[in-house]
Amino acid sequence: MKVLTKNTDYAIRALLALAAEKGRYLSAKSIAAGQDIPYQFLRTLLQEMIRHNLIVSKEGARGGFMLEKDPDTITVTQLIEIFQGKVQVSECMFRKQICGNRSRCVLRHEIMRIEQVVQSEFEKVTIGKLLRDLEAANRK
Amino acid sequence: MKVLTKNTDYAIRALLALAAEKGRYLSAKSIAAGQDIPYQFLRTLLQEMIRHNLIVSKEGARGGFMLEKDPDTITVTQLIEIFQGKVQVSECMFRKQICGNRSRCVLRHEIMRIEQVVQSEFEKVTIGKLLRDLEAANRK
DNA sequence: ATTAACTGATACTAAATTAGTATCAAATAA
DNA sequence: TTATTTGATACTAATTTAGTATCAGTTAAT
Secondary structure (H helix, E strand, O other): OEOOOHHHHHHHHHHHHHHHOOOOOEOHHHHHHHHOOOHHHHHHHHHHHHHOOOEEEEOOOOOEEEEOOOHHHOEHHHHHHHHHOOOEOOOHHHOHHHHOOHHHOHHHHHHHHHHHHHHHHHHHOEHHHHHHHHHHHHHO | OEOOOHHHHHHHHHHHHHHHOOOOOEOHHHHHHHHOOOHHHHHHHHHHHHHOOOEEEEOOOOOEEEEOOOHHHOEHHHHHHHHHOOOEOOOHHHOHHHHOOHHHOHHHHHHHHHHHHHHHHHHHOEHHHHHHHHHHHHHO
8 A cells, every 4th residue: 555656755855855945946857866756757746736836937047946835834635635636545435335324324434534634644744844854864 | 545445445345244244154246236346356355355364265055255353353454454555655755865864764754653643543443343333323 | 149958738658556357167055 | 966156367447657758938148
């Protein structure tokens, strides 16, 4: 069971790189090289993040990408939602045969509880937090 | 993001059906019909569960499957591991470029923490618990 | 002005995983 | 002896994930 797919993983790493270079434009090329992410793949991820207003870009020579939002407001939950869709335990758990009556389906209840836990755990992890942890580790 | 795939989902439902008919052999056919699971698919899942000693079978006419273990000892975590592999947040998060040094990788730390939380939440959910919840709901 | 270094947009392919089907042999109850 | 059932295994289809390619347009530097 894989919780983070490559695109979410790459997106997090790209955002960390951008957060570390706050205020400067970083090219896709340099991010790809620095983080060891396939260049063209990264480009599609960056565009997706622009669409979600996480980053901005500047075209042309010396262009690149820059973090738009406060790193502390970007959560892993958000990134998972963007690249892997909303967290959902199982659609089919809720169906007739087991639930009998959808409205009183106990599995649904159990499952939504876990879903909440998972989501709130990932919400605690922001790009800002990761960056600080990373810097702290590097200082050692 | 899908946490439970169909096979895990189906397996849980099949186990609930078996747990509800404790001590009797239930045929794959009847489970499939009752739980609305594709018959041949279910058969492969049942065989997998036999291999993991969750259930036993009896061949021939009037044969079928029966729960082997105490329903309270079968956790959703176990089923996820069987049908979706061990919970792992991301393999690649741990790599050189971000971690610098694998042993002090902060992301790894953060991620393993979440992994633990996810796993322990799913461990709380046993077939026994689900069955009791289900029966309680049905009595209403 | 021209060129090199960039992003925007989008379409495409490949690989892996998930979901589901099919077949035939062997066992057992009636 | 036959219908019903599992054991074993191989196969196909659909979907998702991962990655590539292309070309147009923008900008900085020369």
